Amino acid sequence: MLAERQKQILKAIIEEYVVHAEPVGSRTISKRDDIGYSAATVRNEMADLEDLGFVEQPHTSAGRIPSQMGYRYYVDNLMGPQRLERTDLLQVRELFASQMDAVELTIQQTGSILSRLTNYTSIILGPEAIHNKLKHLQVIPLNERSAVAIVVSDNGHVDQRRFTVPDGVSLSSIEKLVNILNVKLSGVPLVRLKRNVYQELFAELDRHVEQYEFLLGVIDQMLLADTDDRIFTSGTTNILTQPEFTDVTQVKALMDLFEQTDTVTKLFATNNAGVQVRIGEENSIATVNNCSIVTASFSIDGRSLGTVGVLGPTRMDYNKVVSLMQVLTTDLSEHLRQLYK
């Protein structure tokens, strides 16, 4: 347990370092309005804090910088429920006040505002198609040999895929198939589609329709490809303005990371309710060991829909990011609830 004065000083160190990105010395701390002690006293406390592992010294004659443990303590115990700047809050409210119909658009703009207000990179994992149910299926022929299959799910998400009609399959038989599927499968979760067909409709389809497998194959591929569309990034270049990323090779590693969908999913996925902070090496992937990731999931009626995330340097304005995320996920959940209604 830290003494009150130690807490004060640790808090001050972190807040200074977050702003200036340079080791902070005892004099700097001593001069702050919220600290009433001399530099010497602060120095003593700082030495203690270092022994305890909350701060580090890059070299003997430099100031202190927070350690990962220090940040962790700050996030868990010291961080006050700071108010958001009024202008920031206003922007968020304005965003959701403007009528946005498309789920995709809402999510994209949420990401955009998040990265703009924090100056970090934001990533949003959209709703998983897994939960969606079939609303409508449609096949539109383009010419004798090719057609477009369109799957609309109950949340308004639209998937499409062009395909070539194999020889020996007539357009009319496709039409018949689509009709049957629409009637029988409306409301069925997309992931169950194929199974349902084989379990319940096998006999009927076999009797009426020739070669229905290939169309099911097309639909199946659509749903598979869909997971890629779940990731929305914004403000990718923001990290480039952070002083800790002057090294181009590191930047490249990070940029490449963003393009690997599976890694991104692994990094940002969370099923916890509430805001979660992962600091430095608490992240499993080495590339982001000098980064912190703040995530929060948004949901409707307890059902998680996706995750909002911010990636920045370990020296992050946790206070601001966390409060912003709280507001944002609450508002986003509410907004989506209205849309899905």
Place this chain on the structure above:
Amino acid sequence: MLAERQKQILKAIIEEYVVHAEPVGSRTISKRDDIGYSAATVRNEMADLEDLGFVEQPHTSAGRIPSQMGYRYYVDNLMGPQRLERTDLLQVRELFASQMDAVELTIQQTGSILSRLTNYTSIILGPEAIHNKLKHLQVIPLNERSAVAIVVSDNGHVDQRRFTVPDGVSLSSIEKLVNILNVKLSGVPLVRLKRNVYQELFAELDRHVEQYEFLLGVIDQMLLADTDDRIFTSGTTNILTQPEFTDVTQVKALMDLFEQTDTVTKLFATNNAGVQVRIGEENSIATVNNCSIVTASFSIDGRSLGTVGVLGPTRMDYNKVVSLMQVLTTDLSEHLRQLYK
């Protein structure tokens, strides 16, 4: 007009510099197999080439680097019709041999292979929706208040947009409207849609359907938003491996550039047939004044469909890029022709 030996030496300088990215000295040139002159002779010629403006000297005791004018001369006169590496050609052929139905997918993969083979960044401006014609229009209601509008064009491109049904508009009237539009407007170029409605269908719609304007508005917005979807970038981080981009601020400027759709369009758009090379300051935008851009448009029956582009440092392997682009656009055009058939 350059003397034969001068051409030889200029060519050698450029080819060395493209590989090693460092000023090349007379001895290096002299030791090449295709040069049979001593370093001293080469030095004399280099001095002449410098006077003529084809090469530059960073400082007195350094080797020479090609000037923009030098590159230009190389591209226009010196560059031989080099064969593509067999493995590269193989990859291209393989790409198009695999059955790809979706136009979007084809284009994306073309970009991906282009950036992989060149190690530069590739950008593709997809077919402009402008030319597309309406194939099918569909509105699928999700619940009492919202619905999805889907526009399928004759090339298989699908646009979608979710919208809220205003009060006082019934679903049945929307259905009626969609039916009329489908019958009357099939085959009409998308850009003409709205005009056609007002010119030809005004009377009929006015008689049968209440409040059709809002749906037309929805469709209009879809088509507007569509221009954004035309741009496919790939290998954005490739430029980070180039030694000329160690400066993070420059990298950021470039990255930000990629996100401005209008600038990208301006930079890469070309209606010329064939491969076009823009070197350094020949590009209108300052951010890319130390870059070169190679573009080529792909087309069907002379109608231009879009542009393939590569962005790299001025020190670019023009020979390789140009030959690759030639093959790629030819094959892509052919492939699309089969798809559109």
Place this chain on the structure above:
DNA sequence: TGTTAGCACTCAAAGATCATGAGTGCTAAT
């Protein structure tokens, strides 16, 4: 006359040396 060997000269880049000052740890006074 065109080509090449030789040599003095130039200058960026990398290493070595030095001064500066921010910041510490310790001790002694308050």
Place this chain on the structure above:
DNA sequence: ATTAGCACTCATGATCTTTGAGTGCTAACA
């Protein structure tokens, strides 16, 4: 318990030196 004072440390930036790749010029050569 707190703080003023002081000697000590060490990264940073400035200045100087060395090194070597490369040039330009001149004179010799084919």
